[in-house]
Amino acid sequence: MTESSISMPDVCSPNEFRSLMSEFPSGVAIVTTLDDERRPWGMTCSALCSLTPNPPTLLVCLRAESPTLDAILRRGTFAVNLLHGGAQSVAELFSSRMSVPERFESVDWSAGPSGPHLTRHAHAIADCRVARTADGDSHLVLFGRVGGVTQRRGHAPLLYGRRRYHTWPQ
Template sequence: MSYQFDHRELRDVLGSFVTGVTVVTTVDEERRHHGLTVNSFSSVSLDPPLVLWSQSNSSPSYPIFSKSGRFVINILAEDQIDLSNRFARSGPDKFSNLEIDIGNHGLPILKDTSAWLVCRFVSAIPGGDHTIFLGEVEQIRRTARRPLVFGGGKYLVADTHDLAPPQSGKTPGDGPFHAMRLGGRVIARLAAEFDQSFALAVWGSHGPTVINWAPSLTSPRKTLPVGLVLPVTLTAPGIAFAAHLPKSVTEPFVEAELSPSAIERWSADLQTARAHGLAMTINRLGGGDSALSVPVRDANGHAVLTITAVGDTGQFEPRLDSPLAEALRVAGRSLSRRLGYVGENGHVHGTPQAADP
């Protein structure tokens, strides 16, 4: 049969399916330890408890595993890339100078993994140039360590998705801090998607304060220092915060920064931010920067975080109707939802319940 793709193309497509990383280990009749890195591990059944994994028929350890009575699935933790690389290489010394635990039947169990399963060999199923090994789970252990992830030919980090709703509709106990952690992942993703620089800011004791940056990947610009306090009335983060904070919180900053003649413009900035769910500035600070900023709001509708796209005015033209603007709105809504801010009909609102001009 003739296929319309080559092995490289197939490998790339299969690599888009993200998996965990395991090291499967066993012991032979002479009590020697064997192991190899595997990401083809999968659950099969809960009753009876069955799992499977596959191995290349040309693997040096294939004869060992095909005759093994038992094996261990060691699910690696996120800091065990070195173990994954060690057992991905061919060679007789994979266990050299490696501290391990010895389980029942003399099976080698790797230390400090995310989890492990001891399995009894059930059957081997031919699968092209691989053999699928089916095992019945006899013993398990799980730790609090996060698992290592692999996809697209790269090691990845497993974390809660920023678009996922909170479990059981509950807000995490460390809500704002959780949002800050997720916000760092959001700006990294947006920087890669839009090739633009993004900033994360919180409302501090002195006003909007930058806590993280994700620079453009191909056109890096000089980012502002972490910890920088921004003007409230002249920056997109400041406007986004002020549009969704009580007037009593922002008024001292506004009075210190604006003359009476600028109040009308300031009121228009707030109305635009509330109406569109975004704040926009074009070269307000005179340094050539333009920005779009979205607020992240808590259960009371107050802004606790802002996500901002920023760039040189000559290269970045902020627009309220652009794909970037919509991506910012989506990010702001998803993080706000995680903090318990829900508007009408269960949807996050872009307009506050009660806004102070």
């Protein structure tokens, strides 16, 4: 068989793609920021990965029409709150259609240098500055330069895969 005889479809269906990606479990994070009036914004995000340790940079992908993304781009900073296993309800809250102010009224948070810290619900928090962005069609890729890290030991990470939440065994 030669390369030219291999037929590959142009693109799979959105349902096939979602099914594929559900087989790749990931940690669960809430990306947060403050707007110009110091109001908190945030959303659940599982599209997060490390890019390089030098300089420390991570990637997050957010929906292009997200008001949280708009606030991040205006401010230039964001926090990545990595949720622990006891924070499933918070992950669900921040992925819901509930208005953003109501979300923050339902959780404890404190103002961090780059955005709200969900200290009771996160086992690790990264404070980031937007280094650059890249177009991802329906999403925007943010390159976040990590300026500071806060960690709380003794908490197992919250994971999401196969369309269910799980906790990493300790």
